Amino acid sequence: MAVSAKTPAPPVPKRQRSRREQRNDGGTAVSTYGLLAPMLILLGVLFLAPLYYIFLFSVGLKRFSPTDALASLNGELNSFSTGLWSKLVSVDVTVMLPGLNFNVPVLLIGIFFLVLLVAAVTANRIPEYGNWLVGIAFVLLLAPFLTIPAGNNLLRLLELSSDGDYMRLFFKSVTMAMTSSVTAVLIAIPVAYFLAFCVGKSKYTWLLIVIAPFLTSYLLRVFAWKVILGDQGLINSGLTSIGLIDEPLTFLIYSQFTVIVVLTYAWVPFICLPIFLAFETIDRRLLEAAMDLGATRLQAFRKISLPIIAPGIVAAFLFVFIPSIGEYITPTLVGGTQGTMYGQSLASQFVGGAFNWQFGSVMSLFLLGVVLLLTFATARFLRAGGGGL
Amino acid sequence: MNARMNRQGFIALTGATSLAAFLAACGGSSSGDSDAGSSAAAGSGDTSAAAPVGFDPATEPDAPLLVFTWSGYDESPVPDGAPWMWQEYTDGPYGAKSPLKFTFLDDDTQALAKVASGFAADIIHPCGGYIQKWKEAGLIQPLDVALLPDWDGVPESLKAPGLIDGAYYHLPFDVGFTSLTYDADAVDFSKVGGEESWKILLDDRYKGQISLFNGPDEIIEYAALANRGAKDPTELTIEEIAAAKETALLMKQNVRNYWTSQNDTVNDFVNGNILITATWPDGYWKIKTHPKMKDRNIQYMQPIEGRLTWICGLVLSAASKQPGRAMLAMAAANTPAAGAAVTDNYQYASGQKAGVSELITNKELITAFGLDDPALWEPPMAWPQKAVEPYKEFIAAGQEVINA
Numbered sequence: 001m002a003v004s005a006k007t008p009a010p011p012v013p014k015r016q017r018s019r020r021e022q023r024n025d026g027g028t029a030v031s032t033y034g035l036l037a038p039m040l041i042l043l044g045v046l047f048l049a050p051l052y053y054i055f056l057f058s059v060g061l062k063r064f065s066p067t068d069a070l071a072s073l074n075g076e077l078n079s080f081s082t083g084l085w086s087k088l089v090s091v092d093v094t095v096m097l098p099g100l101n102f103n104v105p106v107l108l109i110g111i112f113f114l115v116l117l118v119a120a121v122t123a124n125r126i127p128e129y130g131n132w133l134v135g136i137a138f139v140l141l142l143a144p145f146l147t148i149p150a151g152n153n154l155l156r157l158l159e160l161s162s163d164g165d166y167m168r169l170f171f172k173s174v175t176m177a178m179t180s181s182v183t184a185v186l187i188a189i190p191v192a193y194f195l196a197f198c199v200g201k202s203k204y205t206w207l208l209i210v211i212a213p214f215l216t217s218y219l220l221r222v223f224a225w226k227v228i229l230g231d232q233g234l235i236n237s238g239l240t241s242i243g244l245i246d247e248p249l250t251f252l253i254y255s256q257f258t259v260i261v262v263l264t265y266a267w268v269p270f271i272c273l274p275i276f277l278a279f280e281t282i283d284r285r286l287l288e289a290a291m292d293l294g295a296t297r298l299q300a301f302r303k304i305s306l307p308i309i310a311p312g313i314v315a316a317f318l319f320v321f322i323p324s325i326g327e328y329i330t331p332t333l334v335g336g337t338q339g340t341m342y343g344q345s346l347a348s349q350f351v352g353g354a355f356n357w358q359f360g361s362v363m364s365l366f367l368l369g370v371v372l373l374l375t376f377a378t379a380r381f382l383r384a385g386g387g388g389l
Numbered sequence: 390m391n392a393r394m395n396r397q398g399f400i401a402l403t404g405a406t407s408l409a410a411f412l413a414a415c416g417g418s419s420s421g422d423s424d425a426g427s428s429a430a431a432g433s434g435d436t437s438a439a440a441p442v443g444f445d446p447a448t449e450p451d452a453p454l455l456v457f458t459w460s461g462y463d464e465s466p467v468p469d470g471a472p473w474m475w476q477e478y479t480d481g482p483y484g485a486k487s488p489l490k491f492t493f494l495d496d497d498t499q500a501l502a503k504v505a506s507g508f509a510a511d512i513i514h515p516c517g518g519y520i521q522k523w524k525e526a527g528l529i530q531p532l533d534v535a536l537l538p539d540w541d542g543v544p545e546s547l548k549a550p551g552l553i554d555g556a557y558y559h560l561p562f563d564v565g566f567t568s569l570t571y572d573a574d575a576v577d578f579s580k581v582g583g584e585e586s587w588k589i590l591l592d593d594r595y596k597g598q599i600s601l602f603n604g605p606d607e608i609i610e611y612a613a614l615a616n617r618g619a620k621d622p623t624e625l626t627i628e629e630i631a632a633a634k635e636t637a638l639l640m641k642q643n644v645r646n647y648w649t650s651q652n653d654t655v656n657d658f659v660n661g662n663i664l665i666t667a668t669w670p671d672g673y674w675k676i677k678t679h680p681k682m683k684d685r686n687i688q689y690m691q692p693i694e695g696r697l698t699w700i701c702g703l704v705l706s707a708a709s710k711q712p713g714r715a716m717l718a719m720a721a722a723n724t725p726a727a728g729a730a731v732t733d734n735y736q737y738a739s740g741q742k743a744g745v746s747e748l749i750t751n752k753e754l755i756t757a758f759g760l761d762d763p764a765l766w767e768p769p770m771a772w773p774q775k776a777v778e779p780y781k782e783f784i785a786a787g788q789e790v791i792n793a
Contacts, residue, residue, distance in 0.1 A: 070505050070526040165792045232661040250597050253662060254646045333653070336646035345792050351499045354605065354784050 051368070057361035058084075064357055076358050084362045091164030093171075095144075098157070106167060109160070116141050117373070121381040144171075145178035149257045151249075152338075154179070166345060166363065173342040176256055177324035180263035184320050185313060187264070188271045195272070196279035207276065211269045218266065222333050225262050229253040229334075254336025262334055263324050271316035278312025279305070311382045318378055322371050342367065444533050444713030446483055453490040454714055457500060457510035459701075461735070463491040473730050474562075477721035487714045504528050504706065511709040512718060516701040517550045518606070518623075520559045521776045529704045531556035536716040539723045542743030546767060547700055550775055560703045560719050561740030563731050566689075566758070566771060567607065567697040570658070570673040571665040573686040585692045587615040589665065590640040600654045600666040601640075603647035605787025606777060607697070611667070612636035614694040619769040622697070623777045630779075634786040641790055655679075669699075670736040670758055689757075696771040702740055732760065 056062035063076040092103040116137045123133035147154035154175065162168040191210060199206050213221060228234045229252040236248040251257050282305055290300040328343040335341065346367070349360030456463075467473040478484055492510065494500035497519045504510060505526055515523055523529045534540045534557050543561055551559025569589070576595065581588035590599060590611060601608060612633040613622035625633065645663055648654040651672045657663050659681045668676070670689075677687040690696070703719050705712055721727060728739025729748035738760055739745055746755055759765035777783045 064502075064506070070501075165789060169792055226656075227660075230657075230660050230662050332649055337641055337644050340792060345788075348605075348788060348791070350502075351496045354788055355498060355780075 054361050058365045084359050088166050091162050091167050094161045096159040117377045121377050145175045147179045152251045169342045169345050180260045181320035183264045184267045185317050187268050192272050192275035195276050256339045258334040259331050259339040267320040274312045274316045278309035282308050446713030449711040451486040454487045455490050455510045456512045457492050458514035460493045472726045474722045474727035478718040483714050510706050511715045513704050517774050518776045524553050530707045537720050542741045561700050562702040563737040564700050565669045565737040569690040570668045573688045575664050585690045587692050596643045597645050598664040599644045600663045602667045603649045605784045608637050608787045609633045619694050630786050637790040674736045695769050698771045698773045
C-alpha cells in the first residue's frame with residue numbers, strides 16, 4: 001500500500017468503448033452526414049447554385065442566352081457593366097423630415113445604416129450606456145420605415161425617397177414590409193399570450209383555429225380581401241348602409257394601405273407559432289414569484305416574459321419582413337398603381353417585354369445582399385442574448 | 390477514429406457538397422446550353438434557305454406533337470360535339486399516332502426565353518410584335534404554306550407581320566382589338582372633344598376609376614394615340630416616346646390599377662371598382678353580358694384615334710422533329726370551322742376570313758365587333774401592334790411609368 005502511495009499510479013488503460021456506446025455518442029460520420037445530406041443538397045441545388053448564377057449574370061461573367069442574337073435581345077452584355085449597378089445605386093436619396101428636405105448619396109445612407117446595425121447588435125457590451133445606445137440605434141433604424149397607415153397617406157416622422165426609380169421603390173418596399181411585419185408582430189403577441197396562458201388544456205384546439213386560414217390557398221384569401229375592401233365591398237356597403245359615409249372609401253382597395261393590411265393578415269397566424277413557443281418556455285414559477293413579491297402583471301411581463309420571448313419576437317419579425325420586402329403577388333393583385341413594390345419591378349426585368357435580364361440580376365443581388373446583412377445582424381443579436389432587452 | 394464531426398470537418402464537407410452541387414449545376418446547364426445552341430444553329434441552317442422545304446408527315450416519328458400555347462387553346466372550352474380548332478387534325482390519320490400535347494405560356498417574352506433555353510415544342514403561339522424576335526433568335530422555321538389548303542383565306546394584311554425575308558413564319562389564328570370598355574351612362578367625352586377618344590384617360594373626373602393593361606408597350610401606345618391622333622402608335626421617334634411617357638404619367642394619376650389578368654379587371658368592373666378599363670373583345674363581352682350589368686349601357690370604344698389590334702398565331706419551332714405533322718395541325722387551325730370556333734368561344738376574330746361568318750353560331754358577334762367590315766380592322770380605324778422601334782427606349786419608357 002505504501003509503495004503504491006509513493007509512486008504515481010500507472011495510467012489506467014482506457015476501457016474499450018463498446019460499439020453501442022460509440023453509436024450513441026453523436027452517431028458515426030456516416031449517420032451524421034446522412035442526416036445532413038438532404039439539407040445540404042437542397043441548400044446547394046436550390047439556393048447556392050442559383051445564387052452563384054445570379055451573381056455571374058449580374059457581373060456579366062456569364063449569360064443565360066445560348067445565342068448572340070438572343071443575348072442582345074435579352075440585354076445581356078456578357079461583360080461587367082458598372083452602368084447597370086450605378087443605375088441602381090448611384091442615385092441621390094432624399095431624406096424628408098417635417099419642414100426639412102436634404103439630399104445625400106446612397107453610399108452615405110448605406111454606411112449610416114450599417115453603423116446603426118452594428119451598434120444595435122454590439123453596443124450592449126458598453127457598460128452603463130450600452131442599452132441606451134442599442135435602443136437609439138433601433139429607433140433610428142426603424143424610424144424612416146415604420147409608418148401608421150392612415151387612408152391614402154402613411155404617417156411617419158422621417159421618410160426616405162430617391163430620384164432613382166428603383167431605389168425609391170426599394171425604400172417604399174422596405175417601408176411597407178416593415179410596417180406590416182411590426183403590425184403583424186404586435187397582433188401576434190397577445191394572441192400567442194392568450195394561447196400559452198389563458199386557454200389551458202384546449203390550447204392546441206385554439207392553435208388549430210388560429211392557423212386555420214393557412215389551409216386555404218393564398219390567392220383565394222387575397223381575393224377574399226378584394227371582396228371585403230372593394231368600393232361596393234363588405235366594409236364600404238356596410239358603412240354606407242348605416243349612413244356613416246356617402247362615397248365609398250377608395251383607399252381601401254388598390255393602395256399601399258391594402259398591401260399592408262393583406263400582408264399583415266397573411267403572416268399573423270404564421271408568426272403566432274414561434275412567439276407561442278417562446279411563451280411556452282417560460283417557467284410559470286418565475287411569474288408566480290414575481291407576483292408574490294408585489295409585481296403587477298405588466299411588470300412581470302416586462303421583466304420576465306419579454307426578455308425570454310425576445311428571440312422569438314425577433315425571429316417572427318424576420319419571418320414576415322424578409323418575404324414581404326420582395327413581395328410580388330400581393331401588390332400585383334391589390335396594390336394598384338399606388339402600391340407598386342420592388343419585387344414587381346424586379347420581375348418586370350425578366351418578363352413582360354423588358355428583356356433586361358442582367359439588370360434584373362443586379363436588382364435581385366442587391367435585395368439579397370440587404371436581406372443577408374439583416375439576417376446576419378439578427379443572428380448576432382440573438383447570440384448576444386437579445387441585445388440586453 | 391473520429392466519430393463526431395468537428396467544425397473543420399463540417400465546413401470541409403459543406404464546401405465539398407456545395408462545390409459538387411455547383412459542378413453538377415454547371416455541367417447540367419452547360420450541356421443544356423450546347424443542346425439549345427446546336428438546335429438553334431440547326432434552325433438557322435434551315436432558315437437560311439428562304440424557300441420552305443417540303444415536309445413529309447408519313448416518315449416522321451410517332452411521338453406526341455407539343456403545342457406551347459395560351460391557356461384556353463387546348464381542348465377545353467368547347468361543349469360536347471361542337472367543332473374546335475384542332476378537330477381536323479385529331480380526327481385525321483396522325484391524330485392518334487402523334488397526339489397533341491399542350492403546355493401553356495403566360496407571356497410572349499417568357500415563352501421565348503423558355504424555348505431558347507431548350508424547351509422542346511413543335512408549335513408555338515406568339516403574337517404580332519414578337520415574331521421578328523423569334524426569327525432573330527433562330528427559334529422558328531418558315532412554314533410550308535403549300536400544306537395549308539385554306540391559306541388563301543387569310544388576308545395579306547394579317548400575313549404581313551409573319552413575312553420575313555420572303556418566307557412566311559406565322560399563321561395568323563386569332564385577332565382582336567385592345568380598346569376601352571366603359572359605362573356610357575357614367576362616362577362622357579364632352580371634356581375631350583365630345584367624341585370617343587383615348588384622351589378620356591386624362592379626364593380627372595374619372596380619377597381612380599380607370600384600369601389599364603400592365604404592358605409597358607401598351608401604356609406608351611395609349612398615350613401616343615392621345616398625343617398624336619390617328620397615327621401609327623408603334624412608330625415613334627425618341628422625342629415622341631418621351632412625350633408619350635409624360636402623357637402616360639399624367640394618365641397614371643387617374644389610373645387605379647394596371648391589370649395583369651383580364652378576369653381581374655372584369656371582376657373589378659362588375660363590382661363597381663372602375664368605370665373604364667382597357668380590354669380585349671372577350672373582356673368587353675364578359676362585362677356587357679354579365680348579369681350585374683344588365684341595366685347598364687356598356688360600350689366598347691371606337692376612338693377617333695383608332696383602336697389597337699393584336700394578331701396572334703402559330704409558328705413552327707426550328708427544333709421540331711415532326712414539321713410535317715405540325716403543318717397538318719396548323720392546317721386544322723386554319724380551317725373556317727376553327728376560325729368560327731375561336732369567335733364563338735372567345736369573341737376574337739379569326740385569321741381565316743373565307744367562309745367563317747356563315748359558320749359562326751352567335752351572329753350577334755359579327756355586328757358587335759364588325760367582323761364583316763374589314764375597314765374596321767385596318768388603319769386608321771385600328772393599328773396592328775407590331776415590333777416597335779426603338780424597342781429598348783419604348784419599353785423602358787413604359788416601365789418607368791409603371792415604376793413611377
